[in-house]
Amino acid sequence: MNDRIREAVVLAAGEGRRLRPLTTFQPKPMLPVANRPVVDFVIDALFECGIDHVVVVTGHRSERLLTHLSARYPDANIDFVVQESRLGSGHALLQAEGYVGDTFVVCNGDNIIDADIVSKALERFSVTDSVATVAVASSETPEEYGVVVEDNGRISDIDEHPVQNEGYLVNAGVYVFDSSVFDALRRTPSHEGETRLPDVVHYLDGYVSSVIVNGGWLDPSHPWGLLSVTETLLARLETSSIADSARIHERAIIEDPVVVGDDCDVGPGAVIGPGSCLQNNVCVGANSVVERSIISTDARVDTCVVLRDSVVGPGAHIADGVVSPGGQANVIIEGRLYTDRRLGSIVGDRAEVGANVTLSPGSRVGAEAIVGAGTTLHGDVRERVEVTH
Secondary structure, three states, X not given: OOOOOOEEEEEEOOOXXXXXOOOOOOOHHHOEEOOEEHHHHXXXXXXXXXXXXXXEEEOOOHHHHHHHHHHHOOOOOEEEEEOOOOOOHHHHHHOOOXXXXXXXXXXXXXXXXXXXHHHHHHHHXXXXXXXXXXXXXXXXXXXXXXXXXXXXXXXXXXXXXXXXXXXXXXXXXXXXXXXXXXXXXXXXXXXXXXXXXXXXXXXXXXXXXEXXXXXXXXXXXXXXXXXXXXXXXXXXXXXXXXXXXXXXOOOOEEOOOEEEOOOOEEOOOOEEOOOEEEOOOOEEOOOOEEEOOEEOOOXXXXXXXXXXXXXXXXXXXXOOOOEXXXXXXXXXXXXXXXXXXXXXXXXXXXXXXXXXXEEOOOEEEOOOOEEOOOOEEOOEEOOOOEEOO
16 A cells, blocks of 8 residues: 555546547547446556546547546546647646646556556655656567666666567556656657657656566557457456346357446347457347457447457447458558457447448458448448448
8 A cells, every 4th residue: 555655647648549440539548448448447546556636637539538537436536637739648747747746656548557556666666766666567569668678677768669679678657756757858858749758767867766567567559459458357257247237138148258238238149259348238139249359339230240359339330241250460550560460350430331241350440431231341441431342
């Protein structure tokens, strides 16, 4: 338990471009894993560690975060600050200056963390004479994160774009700072128009300590990450979680572990396979198969549909006979090629996928787009565009 530091800043302003089209109408921290927004895991971890004042820096679709967190934590001491222009994570933290005191925790709002990570960072900070502590974790893909260069617990660099992948420790997105970080951020040069928080390590007046926090850190930064993180969290459940108001036909099959939210309707012969989540008010028609997939609130999946390794956004409609077979795919995101990723298809908010469409592995349908009946889709469809075969 934390007996000294009682304040935290949660950085939740990013656009989540790597997760488009899922973040077209909602911020990345609001994306669901195991039917809970990512940001809820962060806020719960902070409160469990004795933090009693949280400043949330919002930006992209900020009203979604404000509405959700105000309703979920009505009695909590949460302030909201808007980063009007997305100028990097360091610039986002600067928006919280004046809202926090001498020492505070900083967390990325788009990673899954637990209370143990926060506690370890606080403890490390309290027993050293460092001006900051950074939580680090091992990763099999260090090139996708800020690689940490450290020696005996002292950090000398965090390279967000490493050329070589020799280091295996990465930045887990949990920090403890004193208020000198704000002046240091003002001295930190921008990179391609953004002030990046990890770069402040070089401009702090003192050494930066690290603490290894393997185990409680999960990162849903890509579509396949959203699915794998959900699968990991569901695997920790002893049994499936099915809301009392859900209507599961007696001839439907539920294969543990899954989560089924309020007011869902699962038809006869439908199969909801392991690693799947149905959010609230989802309809899955007769004889459809949903495996290792996320179906968001108000989405409708008609009859004889097959969805594997896929994510369907809020309000989307998947018509009869659609097949998204899942499997391995090569995906280009933000100009970068990711090879051999387990990903079926991504269907954005309020998109329409017509009857008997085949969605090839790695295909993405933009928000409010329409894919005409009988189409075989390879690649991406931009938002609000209609395509036919």
